[in-house]
Amino acid sequence: MKRFLPQSLPSWILLILIAGLLTMQIATLSIVSRDRAENNNLLELFRLSERAYTLAKVLYGTPAPERKRLASALSNTASPISLSDQPAVTSAIAADDSLAELEDVLVARLSEFGVTDARIRRVSASNAIASSAGAPDPDAGIIERQLSDLADDFSQSDGLAASIKFNDGQWLNLVTPLAPVNPIFTAQTLPLFGSVAAIVIAMSIWAMRRLTAPYRALEQAVKRIGDDVKSPPLPEFGSSEYISAARAVNAMQTQLREYVADREQLAAALAHDLRTPLTRIRLRLELLRKSQLRQSLMHDLNDIEAISRSVIDFATYEIIDEEQEKLDFWSLVDSIADNYPQVVFDKPGQVSRGLICIGRPIALRRCITNLLDNAVTYGGKAHVSLTQSGNDILLVIRDEGPKVDEVFQPFRRVENSRNRQTGGFGLGLTIARNIARRCGGDIKLENDVKGGLRAELRIPLIT
Known part of the structure; x- marks a missing residue:
């Protein structure tokens, strides 16, 4: 029912x-x-x-x-x-x-x-x-x-x-x-009653859609804030109830933006300030004689510096102010793939060209690079395909590595050891997903039926 x-x-x-x-x-x-x-x-x-x-x-x-x-x-x-x-x-x-x-x-x-x-x-x-x-x-x-x-x-x-x-x-x-009494509903009056009822229903539907239009916009804006806390604020016009709701959402968005910015600045400042004592430690280690302890300390120091760089990258990618522009997505992917001998295009003769999107060039390059790095690092070899799917550009990257589950959480790694030679620090995919969402797209990870991990990047297509 x-x-x-x-x-x-x-x-x-x-x-x-x-x-x-x-x-x-x-x-x-x-x-x-x-x-x-x-x-x-x-x-x-x-x-x-x-x-x-x-x-x-x-x-x-x-x-x-x-x-x-x-x-x-x-x-x-x-x-x-x-x-x-x-x-x-x-x-x-x-x-x-x-x-x-x-x-x-x-x-x-x-x-x-x-x-x-x-x-x-x-x-x-x-x-x-x-x-x-x-x-x-x-x-x-x-x-x-x-x-x-x-x-x-x-x-x-x-x-x-x-x-x-x-x-x-x-x-x-x-x-x-007795004077004949005609019924209320006759062949002459029924069309009139039906027309009036249809007009009332049509006007009710129009008025209801017009009345609830701001609330649909409010719903879409709240979803957009969930994907991008720096999205434009809601317009404050319409009924008094909607204006109150829009102001509350805008105030919440402002507080979230300030909160996120504070945490980004804090993480970036802490990671940056670590460089000075790390540099002093490195100089002092250089004064020591070559020994097994010195090599172990240098190895640990390199890990700490790598962690600092990863944290700075994760904390500052949102801070960098970069203008959006039209991009040839195929050319962007092709130029990045040239740096990876392990990357192979599926059906290279059928690669879709002329796929134009709007985004931040450096951020999108970083997003695609992180996806390819992840596929090459953990899968050994990456198979890439680029097609148009509806109103989106679909980039599929499939590797030959093991099946995994949750890899989007910060510091979540596919490889469970802490060895820098076999894996990073679990921030690359999180950064890639955040960049994709800032461009209006998203990244989906799933285990491929042929084995390995399948990453799908969708970016809105500009026609």
Whole structure:
């Protein structure tokens, strides 16, 4: 069931809005339909009362021999009138309270015209007299056709039959047709309701997308900050809630940037300051006689200096301010690969040329160099392929070394020993990944099915 429900807040808001509008519309139409039925019933009772009053008044002042002739003259197919010795409404018990009350009202109101009894009942359309209207005249105007259709509707609609007794024993029988009530939903109104509903839904979707657009931008900006803490700050405009959120995110980004910069400066300063005492130690070692202890100390000193250089590289690669520019990625990779005899291009005749990206040249060179260094150092040989994958440039570097797991953490090495001859200090891949992310790309490492480590560098392609 959950898979059919919306998964985002804007979708939920839109669903609730549309459901609320539909519920309100259905409730409104139901109330209107009920009120219209009640008002129409009251109006029909009023029409019957007025018609009975008029007929009783006219016939009461007419001599008895003339009453039937006058009643016949006033009768028509839609509203028949007759005088007889027996009532047309045979039942003296009304069908409902409203008709019983109307009977009492008529007797009280028409008593001055000699009326002593009144009976009312509802008659169905099957008892109504058929319309005498023939086929519609093709030359008839709009009003004439509408009047003809209305007469047809009246002749086929239900009605109210009344029998009114005069004090001389005669019964006045009359039928008043009920005005036809068209349904709310018809072939003419359904397209209108559908069009209005479609417009409301479309405007709701447009308004919701416009309202939530800043929040989608906020989400993308927060993701960008996760990849690059030095990304541009969020624009502070829009609704008050969004402005507050944007300001909070910008303040957080500023604090993170300052925190990272402090740590970078601290690491760089510490590694740099180590050079002076290391240099003094090296000079003092040179004064010692050649011995096994001197060689061991020199070896340890070289390791310490290498560690210092690695820490400085890791801490200062973000500090260097380098302008971005368009680069021919194939030329960049080819120029770096020339320095490695162990690097082989897969399918060299099919290498994709003309792959242009935007990035910092020195940083990207360093990123690719670190990847090739890692492949050559631990795999002995590197197989390189360069292709276009969708909107990205895809550089795949596959080595012939052992399978590994986590190698992105700082100071995490593929080779577990601390020997400088067999491995570095585990900072190269971390630096390479950070550089790739600064360019809008990323690096993915996985064990290749053919053995060894497979590194994939993706950089956005500029067309």
